[in-house]
Amino acid sequence: MRKVIIIKYGELTTKKGNINLFINTLNKNIQTYLADYAYEEKHDAGRMFIIPNESAFDEVLTILKSIFGIHEFNLGYETTSKELEDIAADLLPLLKEKAFNTFKVLTKRSDKSYPINSMEVSRKMGGYILKNIDNVTVDVNNPDVEVNIEIRKDYTYFYFDKINGAKGYPVGVAGKGLLMLSGGIDSPVAGYLAIKRGVKLEAIYFESPPHTSDLAKDKVMKLATKLANYNNTYVKVHVINFTPIQEAILKNIPHDYLITIMRRMMYRISKRIALMENCKIIVNGESIGQVASQTLNSMNVINHVVDIPVIRPVACLDKLEIIEIAKKINTYDTSILPYIDCCTIFVPEHPVINPTLEKCAEYEALIPYEDLIKEAIKTKEVVKVSTVNKNTNSLL
Amino acid sequence: MIYLDYSATTPVNDEVLDSYIKVTKEYIGNTHSLHKLGVASKKLYDEATKQIADLFNIMQNEVVYTSGATEANNMAIVGYAMANHKRGNHIIVSMLEHPSIYKMCEYLETLGFRISYVKNLENGTIDIDDLRNLITEETILVSVCAVNSEVGVRQPLKAIRQVIKKENMNTIFHSDMTQAIGKCNVSLHDVDMATMSGHKIYGPKGIGMLYLNSKIRINPILQGSTKFDEIRPGTVPLPLVVSFSKALRIALTNIDKKESYVKKLNDRIINHFKKYDNILINNTEYSIPFIINISVPNIKSETLVHALEAKDIYISTNTACSSTDLSTSVLAIYGDKKRAVSTLRISLSYLTTSDEVSKFLECFDEEYKKLSELS
Numbered sequence: 001m002r003k004v005i006i007i008k009y010g011e012l013t014t015k016k017g018n019i020n021l022f023i024n025t026l027n028k029n030i031q032t033y034l035a036d037y038a039y040e041e042k043h044d045a046g047r048m049f050i051i052p053n054e055s056a057f058d059e060v061l062t063i064l065k066s067i068f069g070i071h072e073f074n075l076g077y078e079t080t081s082k083e084l085e086d087i088a089a090d091l092l093p094l095l096k097e098k099a100f101n102t103f104k105v106l107t108k109r110s111d112k113s114y115p116i117n118s119m120e121v122s123r124k125m126g127g128y129i130l131k132n133i134d135n136v137t138v139d140v141n142n143p144d145v146e147v148n149i150e151i152r153k154d155y156t157y158f159y160f161d162k163i164n165g166a167k168g169y170p171v172g173v174a175g176k177g178l179l180m181l182s183g184g185i186d187s188p189v190a191g192y193l194a195i196k197r198g199v200k201l202e203a204i205y206f207e208s209p210p211h212t213s214d215l216a217k218d219k220v221m222k223l224a225t226k227l228a229n230y231n232n233t234y235v236k237v238h239v240i241n242f243t244p245i246q247e248a249i250l251k252n253i254p255h256d257y258l259i260t261i262m263r264r265m266m267y268r269i270s271k272r273i274a275l276m277e278n279c280k281i282i283v284n285g286e287s288i289g290q291v292a293s294q295t296l297n298s299m300n301v302i303n304h305v306v307d308i309p310v311i312r313p314v315a316c317l318d319k320l321e322i323i324e325i326a327k328k329i330n331t332y333d334t335s336i337l338p339y340i341d342c343c344t345i346f347v348p349e350h351p352v353i354n355p356t357l358e359k360c361a362e363y364e365a366l367i368p369y370e371d372l373i374k375e376a377i378k379t380k381e382v383v384k385v386s387t388v389n390k391n392t393n394s395l396l
Numbered sequence: 397m398i399y400l401d402y403s404a405t406t407p408v409n410d411e412v413l414d415s416y417i418k419v420t421k422e423y424i425g426n427t428h429s430l431h432k433l434g435v436a437s438k439k440l441y442d443e444a445t446k447q448i449a450d451l452f453n454i455m456q457n458e459v460v461y462t463s464g465a466t467e468a469n470n471m472a473i474v475g476y477a478m479a480n481h482k483r484g485n486h487i488i489v490s491m492l493e494h495p496s497i498y499k500m501c502e503y504l505e506t507l508g509f510r511i512s513y514v515k516n517l518e519n520g521t522i523d524i525d526d527l528r529n530l531i532t533e534e535t536i537l538v539s540v541c542a543v544n545s546e547v548g549v550r551q552p553l554k555a556i557r558q559v560i561k562k563e564n565m566n567t568i569f570h571s572d573m574t575q576a577i578g579k580c581n582v583s584l585h586d587v588d589m590a591t592m593s594g595h596k597i598y599g600p601k602g603i604g605m606l607y608l609n610s611k612i613r614i615n616p617i618l619q620g621s622t623k624f625d626e627i628r629p630g631t632v633p634l635p636l637v638v639s640f641s642k643a644l645r646i647a648l649t650n651i652d653k654k655e656s657y658v659k660k661l662n663d664r665i666i667n668h669f670k671k672y673d674n675i676l677i678n679n680t681e682y683s684i685p686f687i688i689n690i691s692v693p694n695i696k697s698e699t700l701v702h703a704l705e706a707k708d709i710y711i712s713t714n715t716a717c718s719s720t721d722l723s724t725s726v727l728a729i730y731g732d733k734k735r736a737v738s739t740l741r742i743s744l745s746y747l748t749t750s751d752e753v754s755k756f757l758e759c760f761d762e763e764y765k766k767l768s769e770l771s
Contacts, residue, residue, distance in 0.1 A: 213430060213435070214431075214432045214435040215430070215435055215438075218435055218439060393440075393443055394415075395415045395418060395419060395440065395642070396415070396443060396444055396447050396638065396642050396645065
């Protein structure tokens with residue numbers, strides 16, 4: 001008998017014709033995450049079995065808990081015997097360690113050649129349990145412990161414990177998206193939520209040296225590292241030098257439109273990077289009404305410059321709800337570090353909350369933005385941010 | 397040279413020294429500077445601290461770098477007492493601590509604190525019943541070293557913690573782990589504060605660390621702090637921090653393997669000493685194999701140290717920190733003054749070779765014989 005982790009796919013099994021794409025992606029992702037561990041992997045009708053080395057069992061389990069596309073785990077045991085007496089001999093001592101009053105036995109028999117049917121197996125196993133463990137009774141509706149037995153072709157499995165997985169879809173199954181990543185609280189959360197739905201993310205970050213510092217950039221890279229934990233271990237970050245554009249806007253455009261025009265430029269650049277990188281959508285952390293550039297009017301005018309979908313996963317969340325997720329994914333403490341980023345350096349006293357397309361066009365004609373955008377894309381820097389699992393710093 | 401005084405200090409690991417030199421030359425920025433040199437230094441500092449935090453499963457803000465174990469012990473004991481004197485004035489320490497701890501206690505006594513010394517059993521471990529009786533409402537702190545520096549007795553920290561917390565939830569438990577790190581497995585979750593030192597784990601001299609649970613407030617020993625360095629002000633000694641972090645990582649790798657290797661050397665030496673009627677072995681069943689302590693009542697231990705030194709073999713009398721006095725630990729365990737003034741400590745490392753042990757035993761026999769004839 002040995003300990004195994006049984007993975008259940010959940011929502012993935014509703015995918016019918018595409019199910020193999022989903023499951024293959026998940027398998028590949030699991031292999032990426034567990035690259036540093038020795039383990040055995042098996043597949044059988046709707047289940048995946050991971051058998052890590054005993055010493056790394058808990059570590060592997062912790063990693064699996066953060067992988068999207070896994071609905072639920074069971075910590076189970078695998079035996080080669082199919083004799084009910086043998087199974088009971090393995091099962092009873094483990095069950096005795098649990099404190100419970102009521103139980104039920106659930107059996108699945110995917111090996112239909114097995115002579116006894118599922119109901120009968122459950123009934124017999126229930127009998128063994130009642131005979132061997134004192135003061136317990138059967139309760140089929142609301143049991144303290146659910147004893148699950150799965151009789152499969154080569155092995156029998158049993159388990160009692162269910163652990164929630166990260167749910168969602170396997171990363172990458174939906175294709176790629178480009179996250180507009182700032183140093184704030186919202187955009188990492190937006191990124192996380194998009195990843196959860198199977199979007200493999202790349203990120204774009206706008207810096208304005210010398211107005212913004214390396215500390216601010218470093219902070220964004222730290223946030224990207226946290227997202228890398230979910231994004232199949234790495235995030236490709238496109239760093240755009242936004243200074244020439246920002247200074248041109250500052251010099252030439254009425255200050256109430258600064259933010260509106262700035263966001264429009266960022267959108268234009270993001271769209272082009274997205275196309276270059278085969279990203280089908282832009283993802284960002286805009287939340288309706290949170291700041292002047294996020295009124296519906298502003299969003300409309302800003303969104304106008306791109307013709308690919310812009311997904312805003314936190315658009316309808318309250319700030320406190322966003323913060324709650326940020327804390328859960330460990331980005332909050334980094335996000336609140338007080339470094340100025342390019343969205344906050346030049347904030348006009350009275351930004352326009354109802355901008356118009358006509359005004360935007362009129363003002364943008366004052367700057368040679370097409371050239372500036374091309375230059376910004378030409379000089380972009382690409383940083384591949386990985387999870388810090390592997391110690392790459394030889395100094396340490 | 398045969399160096400058998402690893403508990404006094406250790407030679408720096410080459411890889412660790414390499415990091416020290418590289419960081420000194422390549423990371424010149426102050427971690428508090430705004431420019432990119434400063435940012436690079438800060439980043440490296442954070443990585444080094446994160447590595448330590450991960451090694452011990454603690455938070456980064458629970459790592460406080462110090463100049464060494466003595467400073468860390470000062471922070472833990474004096475710093476804690478100063479910040480929490482309103483909650484009580486009673487402190488308990490064991491009788492197997494590093495001598496500097498007793499000096500701190502004497503100082504605190506002059507300020508009105510009451511110090512109790514918990515007894516130990518014959519095997520050197522803390523007398524749990526005595527500890528239980530000593531703890532009162534007024535007890536703010538208990539300090540017991542994880543491994544004693546002279547006899548190598550390892551304390552059951554988890555059990556001690558349980559007793560402390562059961563008697564008084566608010567009493568804080570500090571442990572000086574200087575001699576334990578890298579030699580046996582310890583968990584920082586057994587204590588609230590812990591002291592470590594770089595030079596005992598093949599790291600550089602001049603750096604140590606205090607693990608300070610984030611819920612605990614202590615007064616800084618040095619004044620002049622800013623918001624960046626509330627507890628220990630001063631420019632971050634980045635080369636020391638990075639090389640200390642590396643030394644810790646290496647020290648905490650393969651502890652079990654190192655321990656079982658050293659145990660074999662230890663067995664050989666102990667069995668050899670057992671052949672002498674006049675030599676008393678001071679280790680107990682709770683001693684770690686890295687530290688061997690014997691008493692040679694018929695000759696002057698200091699003379700033996702110098703005689704071996706002439707043959708390029710280095711051992712010590714009791715500890716390097718109090719070589720002129722008697723061994724307080726041996727006295728605490730055996731209550732025999734004569735035994736306590738004639739101690740010799742041979743401290744081993746996973747670097748010690750079997751040949752070195754043979755050579756040492758051979759020379760020891762020679763010198764011991766010569767000196768015995770004189771007495």
